[in-house]
Amino acid sequence: MTDLPAKTDRKLGLVIDLDTCVGCHACVISCKGWNTENYGVPLGDADAYGAAPSGTFLNRVHTYEVTPKDGPAQTVHFPKSCLHCEDAPCVTVCPTGASYKRAEDGIVLVNEDACIGCSLCAWACPYGARELDQVAGVMKKCTLCVDRIYNENLPEEDREPACVRTCPAGARHFGDFADPDSNVSRLSAERGGMDLMPEQGTRPVNKYLPPRPKEQIDVLAPLLEPVAETPSGLLGWLDKALEKL
Amino acid sequence: MHPAPSVILFTALSGLGFGLLAFLGLGLPDVTGWVAFVFFAIAFALSVGGLVASTFHLGNPKNAMKAFSQWRSSWLSREGCFAVAALISMGLFAMGAVFFGQRWSVIGWIGAALSVGTVFTTSMIYTQLKTVPRWNQPLTPALFLSLSLGGGALLAGQVRVALVLLVLAGLVQLATWRVGDRRFAEAGSTLSTATGLGDIGTPRLFEPPHTGTNFLLKEMVYVVGRKHAARLRVLSMIFMVGLPVVILATDPGHLTAAIAVLSHLVGVLAARWLFFAQAEHVVGLYYDKR
Numbered sequence: 133m134t135d136l137p138a139k140t141d142r143k144l145g146l147v148i149d150l151d152t153c154v155g156c157h158a159c160v161i162s163c164k165g166w167n168t169e170n171y172g173v174p175l176g177d178a179d180a181y182g183a184a185p186s187g188t189f190l191n192r193v194h195t196y197e198v199t200p201k202d203g204p205a206q207t208v209h210f211p212k213s214c215l216h217c218e219d220a221p222c223v224t225v226c227p228t229g230a231s232y233k234r235a236e237d238g239i240v241l242v243n244e245d246a247c248i249g250c251s252l253c254a255w256a257c258p259y260g261a262r263e264l265d266q267v268a269g270v271m272k273k274c275t276l277c278v279d280r281i282y283n284e285n286l287p288e289e290d291r292e293p294a295c296v297r298t299c300p301a302g303a304r305h306f307g308d309f310a311d312p313d314s315n316v317s318r319l320s321a322e323r324g325g326m327d328l329m330p331e332q333g334t335r336p337v338n339k340y341l342p343p344r345p346k347e348q349i350d351v352l353a354p355l356l357e358p359v360a361e362t363p364s365g366l367l368g369w370l371d372k373a374l375e376k377l
Numbered sequence: 378m379h380p381a382p383s384v385i386l387f388t389a390l391s392g393l394g395f396g397l398l399a400f401l402g403l404g405l406p407d408v409t410g411w412v413a414f415v416f417f418a419i420a421f422a423l424s425v426g427g428l429v430a431s432t433f434h435l436g437n438p439k440n441a442m443k444a445f446s447q448w449r450s451s452w453l454s455r456e457g458c459f460a461v462a463a464l465i466s467m468g469l470f471a472m473g474a475v476f477f478g479q480r481w482s483v484i485g486w487i488g489a490a491l492s493v494g495t496v497f498t499t500s501m502i503y504t505q506l507k508t509v510p511r512w513n514q515p516l517t518p519a520l521f522l523s524l525s526l527g528g529g530a531l532l533a534g535q536v537r538v539a540l541v542l543l544v545l546a547g548l549v550q551l552a553t554w555r556v557g558d559r560r561f562a563e564a565g566s567t568l569s570t571a572t573g574l575g576d577i578g579t580p581r582l583f584e585p586p587h588t589g590t591n592f593l594l595k596e597m598v599y600v601v602g603r604k605h606a607a608r609l610r611v612l613s614m615i616f617m618v619g620l621p622v623v624i625l626a627t628d629p630g631h632l633t634a635a636i637a638v639l640s641h642l643v644g645v646l647a648a649r650w651l652f653f654a655q656a657e658h659v660v661g662l663y664y665d666k667r
């Protein structure tokens with residue numbers, strides 16, 4: 133049934149750090165790769181090498197510019213994948229039971245064998261986290277790499293989502309939000325983890341860490357002061373030589 | 378939202394069909410034999426034709442039977458169940474009227490109620506979506522129901538009832554547009570809430586996540602053709618309500634009645650196109666497009 137579980141034993145999800153994300157799109161590619169080569173039908177592409185390519189992705193990186201009242205604008209890279217919401221509207225609208233939220237760990241999944249491709253779940257998701265595969269005709273979404281995190285055939289360090297494993301900036305963290313001492317719970321508490329569109333009432337599990345205030349970064353600035361006022365060595369020689377000219 | 382022809386046809390035709398079935402179930406008009414056959418043929422052609430059109434919107438229709446299973450939580454599933462129950466009971470009722478010259482009134486009442494229920498469940502598929510604030514308001518079911526019953530009365534030849542219901546539907550449509558135009562702002566979702574960056578300052582899209590298009594943009598961020606919306610509203614109102622009401626008020630014959638029906642259908646199709654094309658989904662905020 134597409135009723136939501138009253139409570140999930142664990143709440144697995146991601147913390148996404150908007151301060152450290154460098155916008156390299158590596159998570160987009162590793163996600164596409166893992167989910168094309170493994171669980172379910174591949175993520176379809178149309179006209180991949182033609183003039184108007186389009187394709188299915190479970191994770192996409194937007195880039196925004198935010199301008200404070202007084203101060204310069206700053207760039208924020210913004211990765212977005214399914215937030216595995218506690219009150220997931222995408223699940224309850226599904227007529228076939230293909231969409232469901234797991235009671236054991238809270239992961240929201242699509243059973244592709246039952247999906248009719250009606251797209252209603254994608255309409256119900258505020259975040260654009262679901263895409264109907266135009267080749268296979270079934271709904272695709274982030275699986276929280278359910279086929280990695282429990283996969284005993286993978287080395288221990290690979291038992292985390294592909295996007296987390298691949299991120300060169302360490303901007304994505306995976307863990308259990310039901311445990312207040314987990315890495316993700318602590319990170320979210322320390323850095324003020326945010327819900328996206330809280331007014332939609334979806335209660336997302338994934339949390340976003342806001343960019344650190346610029347003043348906080350300036351505490352490092354004194355350490356970058358020049359250490360010597362008068363140049364020595366090659367620079368000193370050059371300085372003197374130039375003065376003589 | 379993308380105004381897919383299959384969904385526009387489905388909601389418009391099946392709305393009319395189930396509206397007509399509701400009146401036939403109540404014995405309005407009380408027909409038997411060949412006359413009943415013609416009425417029921419039209420009603421079933423519209424309602425079933427609409428349902429068939431709706432399956433063209435599916436990516437994977439081979440699993441369609443499974444869509445009856447989730448009636449406890451899903452309005453789409455409930456709609457399927459109501460539609461089948463309505464068609465079965467009205468099929469029985471039609472058999473009695475056409476072949477046995479009988480009016481099995483209890484079955485007719487049940488069938489009428491189920492037909493109205495089908496239209497209501499259809500409307501709730503759209504109404505329930507918080508992500509599309511324009512639809513997420515109580516006037517949406519009122520609009521679907523009044524249009525379906527108004528059109529049904531028109532097809533059933535119930536001149537007085539049709540006159541009242543069509544005027545009512547016109548008023549509900551005007552109110553729906555008025556309220557609908559404010560709904561997105563009222564719902565309160567902005568790029569600031571969508572990104573959580575509002576605490577820092579004013580965010581704007583700097584670079585989209587992909588250069589080409591994708592499913593989300595095609596399906597939910599439809600921005601083409603809205604500039605004619607105001608004119609289309611006037612036209613749809615004239616065809617959907619204005620012309621049919623004038624014709625009904627002048628005691629129509631068969632031919633003029635047919636013109637009223639056609640005009641109404643054209644108007645409903647235009648209004649339904651607007652219903653989708655003007656509906657803005659909150660996901661558009663992430664793309665700085667609505």
Ligand code: SF4
Binds near residue numbers: 217220240258261
């Ligand atoms: S982010 Fe969207 S798809 Fe994921 S659980 Fe929430 S509503 Fe559903």
Ligand code: SF4
Binds near residue numbers: 229246247
């Ligand atoms: S597209 Fe598939 S998963 Fe989504 S609501 Fe329809 S049947 Fe359910």
Ligand code: SF4
Binds near residue numbers: 293
């Ligand atoms: S958890 Fe897996 S499926 Fe989800 S965005 Fe990351 S790589 Fe993609």
